[in-house]
Amino acid sequence: MRILAWILRIILFLALFLFAIKNTDTVSLRLYFDQVWQAPLILVLLVFFAAGAAMGVLATLATLFRQRRDIARLQRELRSRPRDDSPGTPVADGDIDSPGF
Numbered sequence: 001m002r003i004l005a006w007i008l009r010i011i012l013f014l015a016l017f018l019f020a021i022k023n024t025d026t027v028s029l030r031l032y033f034d035q036v037w038q039a040p041l042i043l044v045l046l047v048f049f050a051a052g053a054a055m056g057v058l059a060t061l062a063t064l065f066r067q068r069r070d071i072a073r074l075q076r077e078l079r080s081r082p083r084d085d086s087p088g089t090p091v092a093d094g095d096i097d098s099p100g101f
Contacts (some may be wrong), residue, residue: 023041030036 020042023045025041026038027041027044028036028038029044
């Protein structure tokens with residue numbers, strides 16, 4: 001499985017590398033106030049891809065931090081909760097909390 005993953009990575013790298021070689025033409029990016037930025041097409045694509053990926057990561061950070069805070073709170077509650085069933089205590093058949101196997 002590891003070899004297959006490396007083969008796929010190499011194929012993807014080669015495909016992107018050949019795409020970059022084919023797209024070296026200069027393009028003009030017209031900005032505000034009549035500014036024009038001229039750069040190779042692959043560089044423009046790379047910059048906008050990286051900016052989009054960074055925006056995606058930043059957009060998920062709020063959710064990630066909230067989930068981590070909730071997990072930490074739940075772990076604190078679990079540690080502070082007294083443990084009712086010790087391993088040596090038998091469980092009765094009519095007990096509500098028993099799994100009912």
